[in-house]
Amino acid sequence: QQQVKQSPQSLIVQKGGISIINCAYENTAFDYFPWYQQFPGKGPALLIAIRPDVSEKKEGRFTISFNKSAKQFSLHIMDSQPGDSATYFCAASNKWAGANNLFFGTGTRLTVIP
Amino acid sequence: ETGVTQSPTHLIKTRGQQVTLRCSSQSGHNTVSWYQQALGQGPQFIFQYYREEENGRGNFPPRFSGLQFPNYSSELNVNALELDDSALYLCASSPEGLAGGIYNEQFFGPGTRLTVL
Numbered sequence: 363q364q365q366v367k368q369s370p371q372s373l374i375v376q377k378g379g380i381s382i383i384n385c386a387y388e389n390t391a392f393d394y395f396p397w398y399q400q401f402p403g404k405g406p407a408l409l410i411a412i413r414p415d416v417s418e419k420k421e422g423r424f425t426i427s428f429n430k431s432a433k434q435f436s437l438h439i440m441d442s443q444p445g446d447s448a449t450y451f452c453a454a455s456n457k458w459a460g461a462n463n464l465f466f467g468t469g470t471r472l473t474v475i476p
Numbered sequence: 477e478t479g480v481t482q483s484p485t486h487l488i489k490t491r492g493q494q495v496t497l498r499c500s501s502q503s504g505h506n507t508v509s510w511y512q513q514a515l516g517q518g519p520q521f522i523f524q525y526y527r528e529e530e531n532g533r534g535n536f537p538p539r540f541s542g543l544q545f546p547n548y549s550s551e552l553n554v555n556a557l558e559l560d561d562s563a564l565y566l567c568a569s570s571p572e573g574l575a576g577g578i579y580n581e582q583f584f585g586p587g588t589r590l591t592v593l
Contacts, residue, residue: 368518396581405480405566405584406519451518463509463532464568464582466518 365389366454368467375474381439383470385452388433392454396464397426397437400449409450410437442474478503480569480585488591489557497552497588499567507531508550509582510542511566519566525550554590562592 368385375381385395393414398406412419412426412435419426425438439446449471453464481500489495501508507526511519521534525544539555548569554561568582 398584403586405568405586408581408583411581453518463521463524463534464511464519465521468518469516 364468365465366452366467368452368470370470371468372471373473375442375472377442377444377474377476379442379474381437381442381446381472381474383437383450383452383472384434385436385467386432386434387454387465389454389456389465390433391456392465394455395426395428395435396453396455397424398451398453398466400451400469406451439472442472444474444476447472447474480567480583482565482567482585482588484588485586486589486591488593490593491557491559493557493592494553494555495557495590497554497565497567497590499550499552499569499585501548501550501567501569502583505569505571505583506548507570508544508548509568509570510550510552511568511584512536512561513564513566513587515563522552557592559592562590564589 366387396411397409399409400406410421410424412428414430423440428435449469451469452467455464480502483498509524510522513519522536523533524531528544541553544550564587566587568584570582
């Protein structure tokens, strides 16, 4: 059972364009929603994260939009660059569940064309 | 500040063998989690250790076991290897592991690529 559903599976964007990746969850106990960036042969690196008490968080070119009522959140990458080409994972966790293990989406492979 | 390190980088084993993977947590972090990432998939939670005790476990069989040492480094052991165990094994550390802890951020190492033939 996939606790976090992610789409699209792959995305191709022109340099300078906006990349949008969407995720949805069912467990209303989730209270932490990070996005990870992973390059081939590397471990995931934390990119940006949000908690459900805010609807948007922005860090540089990366923005998370969070819709608590719809149980959805998304990552927007503004002015996408070829160096952003990587696989992106959304995730969710519940700090009150004992182990704050992360439930990951299936990933989105982003390709930014120069 | 040293990040999370893992060893070895790559490993090839045959079905039925046993393997031990190692992880050194980031400085100041007392919690270590292990994840399995199959090719083309997101990481799946195996278990977490906090102050040398298992603090939660995912849907993995008992042949997956672990240890955490007083210096917070950790080992993942897998017995009776199966072909489906071929994956990237990721270790992540975080500064607080108790329920209700302030910090959820987990920082991942580069992983160990295990191939089972």
